[in-house]
Amino acid sequence: MRNANTSRYQIRKNSGELATFSAEKLRRSLLKSGAGVEVAENVLREVSRELYDGITTREIYRKAFNLLHGHGSHFACRYSLKKVIYEMGPSGFPFEKLVGYIFQKKNYKVQWNQVLQGRCVTHEVDLVLEKDRKTAFVECKFHSEEGRNCDVKVPLYIHSRFEDISQRSGAQKYSGWVVTNTRFTLDALEYGNCVGLSLLSWDYPKAKGLKDLADQFKIYPITVSSLLSAEEKQSLLEKGHVLASEILQYPELLQKEKISTERKERIIKELQKIMHHENGKN
Known part of the structure; x- marks a missing residue:
């Protein structure tokens, strides 16, 4: 399979752009x-047999x-992790809770939905x-929709809000993060890195993106x-229950x-198998 010439196929991404299929x-x-x-x-072999120019990433995913x-x-x-995070909507609050739980695993103390006074106006901050x-x-x-990436307007707006908070009288200098379940455009990455924002997306930073952290911390x-x-x-999300581990615990x-x-x-058995695994082993 590793020698098969699948790289000749052009696939259509959710954004509409074409890209070369990557078996790896x-x-x-x-x-x-x-x-x-x-x-x-075996799965890669079967999928590769059905490739054709213009096949969508959604069709490859489904197969x-x-x-x-x-x-x-x-x-x-577990393979569908990106898709099931989309399903956490339409409200963004469950995603904010999930991100907060990831930071807790990284030994941060987390507060959700804080209202902070800036130099000019007050701001509601998702996580402190x-x-x-x-x-x-x-x-x-x-x-909640595939193909919607964060462009440069997102870090521009967020940076201005964080600057207003940090410039209020007597305020210390804070660091800022922008986290998304999709991706940042190139100019968003360039601007965010230039002004000192920490950026976290589905696959950025490389090998330390949202998908990697979710797997690392389960x-x-x-x-x-x-x-x-x-x-x-x-119904469970609306009641504030966000994590699969909550069902196993309660x-x-x-x-x-x-x-x-x-x-x-059956649900508990499936979730136990999802939670208790090592990559490549089960």
């Missing part, structure tokens, strides 16, 4: 699902997801972080379950959703 990129995503090398290579699901729903669920006597502000930009949203209905997921949450004992056992 798909292989890495498959392995990150927890599937072993043999399963990953790979269905093939992985045949080897185990928990593999497919404290660590080693240093304070940081975090603004989360959640998109911070998976409730929407990762393939056995909960869309209505059940939304199984009674499923009873409150009037989920039968048989279904509850």
Whole structure:
């Protein structure tokens, strides 16, 4: 499979742009699902047989997801992490909570939705972080639709807000973060890095992006379950339950959703497999 010439195919991204198909990129995503090398290579081989110029990334995802699901729903669920984060909407608050939990795993003290006085006006800040006597502000930009990236206007606006807060009388100098579940455009990255903002997107910084941190700390949203209905997921999110680990810790949450004992056992078993894994092993 490694010698197959799949790089000749042009695929269409969600943004409408064309890109060269990367077998290695798909292989890495498959392995990150927890599937072993043999399963990953088999799925990659089957997907590669159905490639054609102009195939969409969504179609490639669907084919790979269905093939992985045949080897185990928990593999497919982890593979679909980007998609299930989109499903946390339409409100951005569940995503803000998920991001906060990731920072907690990085030993930050986290406060959500703080109203802070700036030099000119007051500002609502998604997260305020404290660590080693240093304070940081975090603004989360959640998109519920694929293909919507954060352009330069996002860090421009957020930087101006953080500057207003830091310039108020007697205020110390704060650091700032912008976090998104999609990607930053090139000019957004250039501007953010130039003014000293820390940027975190789905795959930026390389190997330390949102997807990497979620896997590292096993911070998976409730929407990762393939056995909960869309209505059940939304109900749990609206009640403030964001993480899959909450269901494992408090199984009674499923009873409150009037989920039968048989279904509850299946859901818990699936989530246990999703949570307790190492990449490439299961």
